[in-house]
Amino acid sequence: MSTEERDPGLAVDLHDVRKVYPRKVEALRGIRMEARRGEVFGLLGPNGAGKSTLVKIMLTVVRPTMASGTILGQPIGHKPTLARVGYLPEKHRFPDYLTGRQAIELSGALANVGRSTRKARALELLELVGMSDWGDRLVGTYSKGMMQRVGIAAAMVAEPDLVVLDEPTDGVDPVGRKDIRDILLRIRERGACVFLNSHLLSELEVVCDRVAILVQGEVAAQGTIGELTSDSHRYEIRIQGPPPPWVEEAGLRSESGDDGETVLVLPGRESADVQKFIDRLRGESRVILSMNQARDSLEDLFLKFVKDPETGRNRLPGAARTTAPTRVTS
Amino acid sequence: MTQTLALFVDAYRELNHRKLFWVTLAISAFIVVAFAAVGNDEEGLTIFHWSIPFPFVSTAFIPRADFYKFIFSTLGVGFWLSWIASIIALVSTASIFPDFVDRGSIDLMLSKPIGRARLFLTKFATGLMFAAVQVTVFTVAAFLVIGIRGGDWEPWLLIAIPLVVIFYSYLFAVQAVIGLVTRSVIASVIGVMLFWMAISLVQSGDTVTLAWRVTQEITVERRQARLETLSENAARYESERLELSEKVRAGDESLEEELAEATTKSDLRAARLIDARDELMDEEETLEIAARVNDWFHAANTVLPKTGETIGLLERLLVKYAGLTIPDDSDPDDSVRQFGAMVGEREFKERMAEALDESHSYLWILGTSLGFEALVLGFGVWRFSRRDF
Numbered sequence: 001m002s003t004e005e006r007d008p009g010l011a012v013d014l015h016d017v018r019k020v021y022p023r024k025v026e027a028l029r030g031i032r033m034e035a036r037r038g039e040v041f042g043l044l045g046p047n048g049a050g051k052s053t054l055v056k057i058m059l060t061v062v063r064p065t066m067a068s069g070t071i072l073g074q075p076i077g078h079k080p081t082l083a084r085v086g087y088l089p090e091k092h093r094f095p096d097y098l099t100g101r102q103a104i105e106l107s108g109a110l111a112n113v114g115r116s117t118r119k120a121r122a123l124e125l126l127e128l129v130g131m132s133d134w135g136d137r138l139v140g141t142y143s144k145g146m147m148q149r150v151g152i153a154a155a156m157v158a159e160p161d162l163v164v165l166d167e168p169t170d171g172v173d174p175v176g177r178k179d180i181r182d183i184l185l186r187i188r189e190r191g192a193c194v195f196l197n198s199h200l201l202s203e204l205e206v207v208c209d210r211v212a213i214l215v216q217g218e219v220a221a222q223g224t225i226g227e228l229t230s231d232s233h234r235y236e237i238r239i240q241g242p243p244p245p246w247v248e249e250a251g252l253r254s255e256s257g258d259d260g261e262t263v264l265v266l267p268g269r270e271s272a273d274v275q276k277f278i279d280r281l282r283g284e285s286r287v288i289l290s291m292n293q294a295r296d297s298l299e300d301l302f303l304k305f306v307k308d309p310e311t312g313r314n315r316l317p318g319a320a321r322t323t324a325p326t327r328v329t330s
Numbered sequence: 331m332t333q334t335l336a337l338f339v340d341a342y343r344e345l346n347h348r349k350l351f352w353v354t355l356a357i358s359a360f361i362v363v364a365f366a367a368v369g370n371d372e373e374g375l376t377i378f379h380w381s382i383p384f385p386f387v388s389t390a391f392i393p394r395a396d397f398y399k400f401i402f403s404t405l406g407v408g409f410w411l412s413w414i415a416s417i418i419a420l421v422s423t424a425s426i427f428p429d430f431v432d433r434g435s436i437d438l439m440l441s442k443p444i445g446r447a448r449l450f451l452t453k454f455a456t457g458l459m460f461a462a463v464q465v466t467v468f469t470v471a472a473f474l475v476i477g478i479r480g481g482d483w484e485p486w487l488l489i490a491i492p493l494v495v496i497f498y499s500y501l502f503a504v505q506a507v508i509g510l511v512t513r514s515v516i517a518s519v520i521g522v523m524l525f526w527m528a529i530s531l532v533q534s535g536d537t538v539t540l541a542w543r544v545t546q547e548i549t550v551e552r553r554q555a556r557l558e559t560l561s562e563n564a565a566r567y568e569s570e571r572l573e574l575s576e577k578v579r580a581g582d583e584s585l586e587e588e589l590a591e592a593t594t595k596s597d598l599r600a601a602r603l604i605d606a607r608d609e610l611m612d613e614e615e616t617l618e619i620a621a622r623v624n625d626w627f628h629a630a631n632t633v634l635p636k637t638g639e640t641i642g643l644l645e646r647l648l649v650k651y652a653g654l655t656i657p658d659d660s661d662p663d664d665s666v667r668q669f670g671a672m673v674g675e676r677e678f679k680e681r682m683a684e685a686l687d688e689s690h691s692y693l694w695i696l697g698t699s700l701g702f703e704a705l706v707l708g709f710g711v712w713r714f715s716r717r718d719f
Contacts, residue, residue: 094435
C-alpha cells in the first residue's frame with residue numbers, strides 16, 4: 001500500500017511488525033495496529049508481551065526484523081518524522097548535571113526546535129506539569145514522580161503530533177496521576193495522538209478512547225473499550241434466598257453468596273428481556289434487593305485474554321520462542 | 331546544526347559537572363605558575379629571584395627562549411599533558427559512552443530526528459572537549475609565559491593544541507568503542523590503559539629495534555671498511571712476499587730470512603683477513619635479524635596509533651620551524667657501547683635521526699594513526715547503528 005493510499009487520520013498504522021531477538025526469541029509476531037490522531041490509544045499486556053519492543057521499534061530505538069506501516073504518514077524508521085513525535089521512555093534517565101529546564105530544552109534542541117521557542121516552551125511546560133518551582137534544580141535531586149513530570153514536559157516540547165508515553169504514571173502519586181491524565185486530554189484536544197503504554201488498567205480505562213491488548217507478541221484484541229466489552233453486557237438481579245429452580249432453564253446464571261443472597265445474571269443489554277424475569281420473581285414473592293446493568297471492566301477483559309484457554313491459567317510472562325524461519329527486511 | 335550545538339552545550343555542562351576536570355585544570359594552572367617562576371641566567375637556574383648555580387641550564391648553554399620551549403615541549407607537553415593529564419582525562423571521560431548507551435538515556439537520544447552515525451560521532455567529538463579545553467588553556471598560558479619571560483612570541487608552540495588533541499583522540503576512540511560494547515566504565519578504563527600500554531610497547535619496540543638496526547648498519551659498514559683495509563694490507567704483504575720469493579728463487583740467499591719474516595706477516599694478514607670476513611658475515615647476519623625484527627615491529631607500529639611519536643612531533647616541529655636547539659653536551663668523538671658494539675655517539679644520533687625521518691615521517695605518523703582511529707570509529711558507528719537498545 002502506498003503512503004498516499006493510507007488514511008491520513010492515522011497517526012500510527014502498523015502492519016506485520018515482527019521482532020526476533022537472538023536465540024530465536026520472538027518478541028513480536030506480526031503486529032497490526034492503528035491509532036488515530038486526536039485519540040488516546042492504550043497499549044496493554046502482561047510483562048514481556050512485547051509492548052516496549054513495539055514502542056521502541058516505532059521510535060527507532062530497536063530495529064525490527066520485519067515491519068511495514070507508517071508513523072504520521074511516513075514509513076517506520078523515517079528519522080525526520082521523529083521531530084513530530086514526543087517520547088517518554090519507561091525508566092527514563094536525564095543526566096544528573098542538567099536542571100529540569102535544561103533537560104526539556106535539550107530535548108527540544110534535539111528535535112530541532114529553535115532556541116527562543118524551546119526556552120519559552122520549557123517555562124510553559126514546567127508550569128503545565130507543576131514543576132515551575134523546581135525547574136532550575138538539578139534532576140538528580142528530583143523524586144521519581146518529579147522525573148516523570150519533567151519527562152512528559154520534555155516529550156511535549158516540540159508540540160508533537162504523536163506522543164508516546166511508556167508508563168507515564170510510574171512512581172507518581174494519585175494527585176500527580178490526575179494531573180497527568182489532564183495533560184493527556186489536553187494533548188488529545190490539540191489533535192495529537194497519545195500512544196499510552198501502561199500497566200494501570202483503571203487509568204487506561206478512564207482516559208483511553210481505544211486500546212490494544214498484546215499477549216505473547218500478538219494483538220489479542222483491539223478497539224474501543226465499548227466494542228471489546230460489548231459481549232459482556234448483562235443485568236444482575238440480587239434476590240434474597242436460594243435461586244429459583246427455573247434459572248438454568250430460563251438461560252440465567254446464578255451465584256449464591258454466604259449471606260443467603262443470590263445474584264441472577266442475565267446476559268444481554270435489552271431492558272425488555274429483564275422485565276419478564278422481574279415479574280416472575282415478584283409473582284413468586286421473591287425479595288428483590290437490587291438490580292443493575294453491568295459489563296466487564298478493562299481489567300476483566302485483560303485477564304480474560306491473558307488466561308490460557310487450554311490450561312485456564314494465566315500465560316507466563318515473556319516472549320514466545322520460534323522455530324520457524326524469519327525474514328529479515330532491514 | 332541546532333542538534334550538534336545542543337550536544338556540545340550538553341557536553342560542556344557535563345564537563346563543568348565533573349570535579350576531575352576542574353582538578354586537572356587547577357593542576358595545569360599550578361604547573362604554568364611554576365613554569366613562569368623558573369628561568370635561567372648566566373649562572374644557571376633561577377626560581378623567582380633566587381639563582382641556583384647549575385651551569386648545564388645557564389644561558390651560555392641554552393638561550394632563555396629555548397630553555398622555556400624545551401621545558402614546555404618535554405615536561406609540559408611530553409610529560410604533563412601526554413601522560414598525567416591524559417590518564418586523568420581517560421579516567422574522567424570513561425563513563426561518557428557507558429552513560430550514553432545506558433537504558434533510559436539512550437532511548438531519549440535515539441528517538442530524536444538525528445542519525446545514529448551522526449549521533450555517535452558527535453558524542454565522540456564532544457568527548458574530546460575535555461582534552462581540547464585542557465590543552466588549549468595550558469598551551470596558551472605557556473605561550474604567554476614564554477613570550478613574557480623568554481621574550482620569544484613563538485606561534486609554533488600552539489601546534490601543541492591539535493597534536494595533543496589528535497593524540498588523545500586515538501585513545502578516546504578506543505575507549506568509546508569499549509564503552510559502547512561493554513557498557514562498563516571499569517572495562518573502558520582498564521581496556522584503554524592496556525591498549526595504551528600495548529601500543530607503547532610496540533612503539534618502543536619499533537624505536538629500539540631501529541636503533542639496533544642502525545647500530546648494526548654502522549658496525550657492518552665499519553667491518554666492511556676494516557675488511558677493505560685488511561684486504562689491501564694483505565695484498566701488499568703478499569706482494570712483498572712474492573717479490574722476495576722471486577728474488578730468493580733467483581739466487582739471492584741473503585733475502586731468505588727477510589722472506590721468512592714477510593711470509594709470516596703475509597700469513598698473519600691473510601689469517602686476519604679471514605677472521606675479518608667471518609666477523610663481517612656474522613655482523614651481516616645480525617644486521618639481517620635486526621632488520622627483520624625491526625620490520626615486524628615497524629609493520630605492527632604502522633597499523634597502530636603512534637601516541638608517543640605524535641607527541642614527539644611537537645619537538646621535531648619546534649626544532650625545524652621554531653629554531654629550538656636541544657642541548658647536547660656529547661663530544662663528537664665519544665663512542666658508546668650499544669647492542670654489544672661500539673659506535674660513535676654523534677654518528678649514531680645523526681644516522682638514527684635520518685632513519686627516523688625516512689621511516690617515521692610526519693605523514694606516516696599522523697596518516698597511519700588517524701587511519702587506525704578511523705577504522706575504530708567506523709566499527710563503533712557500525713556497532714552503534716546496528717544495535718538494539
